[in-house]
Amino acid sequence: QVQLQESGPGLVKPSETLSLTCIVSGGSISSYYWTWIRQPPGKGLEWIGYIYYSGSTNYNPSLKSRVTISVDTSRNQFSLELSSVTAADTAVYYCARGPDCTGGNCVFDPWGQGTLVTVSS
Amino acid sequence: EIVLTQSPGTLSLSPGERATLSCRASQSVSSNYLAWYQQKPGQAPRLLIYGASSRATGIPDRFSGSGSGTDFTLTISRLEPEDFAVYYCQQFGGSPYTFGQGTKLEIK
Numbered sequence: 001q002v003q004l005q006e007s008g009p010g011l012v013k014p015s016e017t018l019s020l021t022c023i024v025s026g027g028s029i030s031s032y033y034w035t036w037i038r039q040p041p042g043k044g045l046e047w048i049g050y051i052y053y054s055g056s057t058n059y060n061p062s063l064k065s066r067v068t069i070s071v072d073t074s075r076n077q078f079s080l081e082l083s084s085v086t087a088a089d090t091a092v093y094y095c096a097r098g099p100d101c102t103g104g105n106c107v108f109d110p111w112g113q114g115t116l117v118t119v120s121s
Numbered sequence: 122e123i124v125l126t127q128s129p130g131t132l133s134l135s136p137g138e139r140a141t142l143s144c145r146a147s148q149s150v151s152s153n154y155l156a157w158y159q160q161k162p163g164q165a166p167r168l169l170i171y172g173a174s175s176r177a178t179g180i181p182d183r184f185s186g187s188g189s190g191t192d193f194t195l196t197i198s199r200l201e202p203e204d205f206a207v208y209y210c211q212q213f214g215g216s217p218y219t220f221g222q223g224t225k226l227e228i229k
């Protein structure tokens with residue numbers, strides 16, 4: 001079955017750019033939407049944005065000015081860049097497939113295991 | 122933005138009891154676009170319910186979802202020890218997609 005794995009630095013300095021990659025295995029990245037979601041320590045979930053395999057994107061307005069999501073179909077992976085980070089961006093970052101609206105119902109499934117990114121000098 | 126408000130924030134119950142978790146939306150959400158996830162400490166959320174009432178693959182039938190419009194409910198008929206976790210509702214009815222703040226189900 002499809003599995004997702006996030007990778008990237010676990011520590012980023014304030015004002016720098018956070019960069020993460022999600023590698024998709026067990027299936028093709030084609031024909032699906034792919035999403036990034038984050039969760040600050042001890043808090044709830046926040047949808048960051050998604051990308052379609054063809055490259056079209058949709059971002060959360062709260063982060064839109066700082067977010068770029070890109071896709072590399074040849075490597076079966078997609079990436080997140082978040083610029084000008086502050087301590088408030090410290091979170092576990094998850095990648096997930098979706099929104100997958102096959103059959104008319106939408107889901108985020110499956111999810112990667114998540115990676116903690118700490119913003120600190 | 123559609124705000125999802127979950128109640129209660131924390132629910133303390135014993136194994137074998139019935140759990141009822143609520144999710145209220147700030148505006149109507151199509152049932153097709155309402156999902157529930159379970160999250161255990163140190164783990165990623167896991168899809169439980171989609172389309173407000175359909176169980177995801179491998180989810181035991183003690184989990185059920187119901188509701189429509191602005192009011193949705195997740196019910197766990199008889200709690201097992203592995204069910205104690207945090208539960209989130211989530212909507213796809215409008216962008217940005219949003220999650221409820223979560224209900225923590227703890228052992229009494």
